[in-house]
Amino acid sequence: MNKRIRKAAVIGSGIMGSGIAAQLANAGISCLLLDIVPQRLTDAEMAAGLTLDHPSVRNRLATAAIAGLFKTKPAPLYDNAFAERITPGNLEDHLALIADVDWVIEVVVENLEVKQKLLTQVERHWKPGTIVSSNTSGISINAMTEGRSEEFRSHFLGTHFFNPPRYMKLLEIIPGQMTDPELIQDLSRFCERTLGKTVVLAKDTPNFIANRIGTYGLLVTLREMEEKGYTVEEVDAVTGPAMGRPKSATFRTLDLVGLDTFLHVADNVYANVKDEAEKVVFAAPESLKQMVSRGWLGEKSGQGFYRKIKGERGSEILSLNLQTMDYGPQRKVASASLEAAKLAKGAAAKTKALLGAQDRYSQLAWDVLKQVLIYSAAKMGEIADSIREIDEAMKWGFNWELGPFETWDAIGLVRSVEKMEAEGLTVPAWVKNWIAEGNTSFYKKDGGSLFQAAVGGYTPVQLPQEQISLRDLKSQNKVVRSNSGASLIDLGDGVACLEFHSPNNAIGADILQMISHSMDEVRDNFQGLVIANQGRNFCVGANLMLLLMEAQDEEWDEVDDIIRLFQNTMYRLKRFEKPVIAAPHRMTLGGGVEACMPADQVIATAETYYGLVEVGVGLIPAGGGCKELALRASHQVSLAEADLQPYLNHYFQTVGTATVSTSGHDAKRLGLLKPSDRVVLNPDHTIYEAKKAVLKLAGSGYEPIPETKFRVVGSEGKAVLQLGALGMHEGGYISDHDLLIANKLAHVLAGGDVPAGTYVTEQYMLDLEREAFLSLCGEPKTRQRMQHMLRKGKPLRN
Known part of the structure; x- marks a missing residue:
């Protein structure tokens, strides 16, 4: 099915129709978006001398819907460039094009008669084998296809997306009486794997489940x-x-x-x-x-x-x-x-x-x-x-x-059932019978497997093989090592997973210690390592409270030790002799990004909000983040005489404005993810995909990337960056303290005061990071920003 559904058509370009088309485009599927032909010209069309026969007028509704995707909040597209995968059209001129698609989705008004008439038209152009579905939120699937051929009905079903389709994970699939069971299974699998949905099978009843x-x-x-x-x-x-x-x-x-x-x-x-x-x-x-x-x-x-x-x-x-x-x-x-x-x-x-x-x-x-x-x-x-x-x-x-x-x-x-009955409520007979049979719960776990109540007793809950639960693995005694901040868990097949579980998954000494222990364990007993967790967010950054306490006490040696430990651990992870795959999800900020950067590959969820945001608390990235961006800039140009400055300008702006990606795909656009990194739409599948990536690298004779010197823009490039920051300051866009931070960031990203084109080591860049970070920790306004973030959860502009 993944290969077969390459093209789709969505009929109806309203909020839901355009949103579904956007999610199909997000998944890499070309989509035709159709709507009715307008009966009147707009003032702008009349002023342009257009007529009702002009293609731009006839396609107006679908074209406007696509344009609206760029303005809608929250954003329906992972990347605005994906809108190019959606082609606008109208039902009179372009309905015949559905003969070339693999899936037709009807998303018109919730009116049975309107839907029946549309499906009559659809069948005239329908290619046998093509899936046709309705996005109805409650109209009978069987009633819609009355009068349609048996073959058409065998390929018709309900697909109830929830609004907004990008963010709501549920997809109710509602088979009709004649829907092919194999089609139901295949489409469910496709929607889970490719569209990132949790699919439930509902019956054809009012409003479904x-x-x-x-x-x-x-x-x-x-x-x-x-x-x-x-x-x-x-x-x-x-x-x-x-x-x-x-x-x-x-x-x-x-x-x-x-x-x-x-x-x-x-x-x-x-x-x-x-x-x-x-x-x-x-x-x-x-x-x-x-x-x-x-x-x-x-x-x-x-x-x-x-x-x-x-x-x-x-x-x-x-x-x-x-x-x-x-x-x-x-x-x-x-x-x-x-x-x-x-x-x-x-x-x-x-x-x-x-x-x-x-x-x-x-x-x-x-x-x-x-x-x-x-x-x-x-x-x-x-x-x-x-x-x-x-x-x-x-x-x-x-x-x-x-x-x-x-x-x-x-x-x-x-x-609770006893209390309900004591209050005069009628509890369904099957629930009372279930309890009478000696059962005390609807679910139970046995041997690491989940079972649910069913006729005749408990039956296994069948989970997709792509869905790995760290909680279940821990309940099966698969924890290899653990401390207060993180655990190393055996995923099976020679792959281990490092799971963060500190408060907010913030990185402190306990997590850094467990990373080191995990590398020792994996080196001796596993083929590779996955860094992932299933908390609400992957990681919100370093332990800011610890840093603030040390800075307030002016324990600069302690701060220096903390940063050195972070840098050294990340450097060792990057040079580790076994493959490492990071699988971030949702909020992945500051130190969370720096914990992913040393990995051989990052497999992020589509809803990964990724950013080096340290300037928001008056600091700069110092766990290798600046170093990695400077290194990437150097690697993005192959010729020694090529200009690095445009890449550094981009990274300077991204970090200097604490930009956070709006999706995993947007993180690629920002350059925070590498072109070789991947984005997975279903967040339940990322650990499985990361495990596969580890095994693939291990099976191909993995060798860590050796360190080599790389080129920096030096003092000349630094001046360019600082000039841009000065312009922002003079324009009133940034404060005096913002300018100070920007100058420190420019100094590090540029490689310091060396001549342009100088080749430096990674350790040299790490030293620059650490020095700048320490000096900013000594600034009262930085400490004010740190305190404000801890108290209010949002940045202070001072």
């Missing part, structure tokens, strides 16, 4: 709020991180989705389910109807449950009082249950702590949660064939940390 349960949960939360008199901010305080849910909780989520969109989704279930009790739940609340009628749709209209206003003291976010329909200042919410949840570690512990306290907020959490759990269990078999599909859909579609059945296990299945 995630929106069915998610909408139910939001509606019962709103009803509990109205019946018990909770405020908007109280509900959001309970139904957010305190329950292992996103910060957007209930009402910020509704504002983001759009209240009109949410009502449409709820109405779809209401109109298509037969159970009267279920209809009651999905009946649109009057409060929501009233808000929509007033145009209070959420963020897109400027107000919903929250409203942002500008006052004398800056912006303020007001919350809505549903009883008066007036906005007012938010009130801080605090209680014993919320504080207990805040102090607990992990979603399971947070939820237990929240429910364990006895106050009105723990009661709200229980009143909402018990209904969602029972509803999820009641829909098992109807909306999905396994509890795992439901859990994965809620985790990746609504960003819950735990799915419903995982949550049930976390709070205690048996005890």
Whole structure:
């Protein structure tokens, strides 16, 4: 399938259609984007003398959608250059071109009749074997293809992407009654490997899995709020991180989705389910109807449950009082249950702590949660064939940390069911039977494998071979060495993985020590090393608190020792006799980047935000970052007389402005990743891919790259860099301290005060880095920046 899907066509260029086309382009797939032909000219088209027959007019909607990708926030494209892979067109002139594509995705308005008419047109040009899918969020897949040929229906299914397609990992695949099972399997594999999605198989029921349960949960939360008199901010305080849910909780989520969109989704279930009790739940609340009628749709209209206003003291976010329909200042919410949840570690512990306290907020959490759990269990078999599909859909579609059945296990299945029944609730019979059979949880681990509840007992959860879990490996006693900051884990097949697990994965002496120990262990017992972890972020940099404490005490020898240890460890890693692959993900900053630079290859996730950001705390990269960039500049030109200056100018600007890549691909554009480095779209696959890369290098007779001297721009190039910084200062763009930092950075990147074209060693460059770093640590304004970052989590401009 990876080879077969090379071209795709997306029909419908709205927010979802253009977003799906962008993600296909991100994955390297050429895409045709089609929409209807406009019936009227714009003022600009009339002024240009165009007619309705002009190609630019006829393709206007798709062309405008592609142009809009550059302005959309967050960015739909990993790299703006990828937009070249999308070709605009229209349904009248270009629909026949779908005969040359491998996958057609329909993303038009959510109207059954419109979709049926479009699929009639599609089949006229359809090439047998081509996959056709609908991105519907809830319309019946089988109803759409009524009247279509059997062969067409065997190649048709639902592919429900979540918005925005680049960032939302969930993809619900909904087979029709006649969909070829092999096609389902192949497309699922393709979407996981190539598009980076977590795929769940849903049944052809209203709103499928995630929106069915998610909408139910939001509606019962709103009803509990109205019946018990909770405020908007109280509900959001309970139904957010305190329950292992996103910060957007209930009402910020509704504002983001759009209240009109949410009502449409709820109405779809209401109109298509037969159970009267279920209809009651999905009946649109009057409060929501009233808000929509007033145009209070959420963020897109400027107000919903929250409203942002500008006052004398800056912006303020007001919350809505549903009883008066007036906005007012938010009130801080605090209680014993919320504080207990805040102090607990992990979603399971947070939820237990929240429910364990006895106050009105723990009661709200229980009143909402018990209904969602029972509803999820009641829909098992109807909306999905396994509890795992439901859990994965809620985790990746609504960003819950735990799915419903995982949550049930976390709070205690048996005890919670007893409490539900004591309160008069009806628990689905299969859950009661499951407990009666002696089971106390829906999931269990045995021998390192995960099992889930199913008819007849537990059944294995089949995970893709590309999905390596470090947590599971540690539970199987695969840890080779460990300390407080990092562990060395046996990945099997002669490959070890160095995992950071310090707070925020910040690099301190413990991690550096474990890197050295890991090299000793790998040299003797393994074929190579992967540097990766599965924390929220790969690494936010060096241990800033430790540096600040030493600098404040003016323990300059200690600071020097810390930097030398970092530099020496990275240098040894670069010259290590076994292959090293780094696999960063998400935030990879400062020292995190410098920990990846010595690797033979970096295999980053697409969502890797990569940058040498030390100037934000008044410093410069000193763990080999500046040295590596100067070395790359020298290697980017093959002739001795070629000009290095343009490359140094680029790196100077990138580091000097603390630029962070917007994706793994953008890190390549910035030159922070090498051309030989790779980007993987599915973050669950990076360790697997890194392991493969180690074995490939080891199997080809690996030899470390020997050190050679390299050319620098010297004092002349340094003057060019400093002149640019001076211009920024005189223009009022940077402060006096910024200029000081920029001059230090220029001195290091240029190779110091040597003549232009001088060849230097890596150690010489490391010495320059360290000297500049130490001198900046002595600056009071640098220490102010470090303190501010530690306190506020954002840079100080002083």
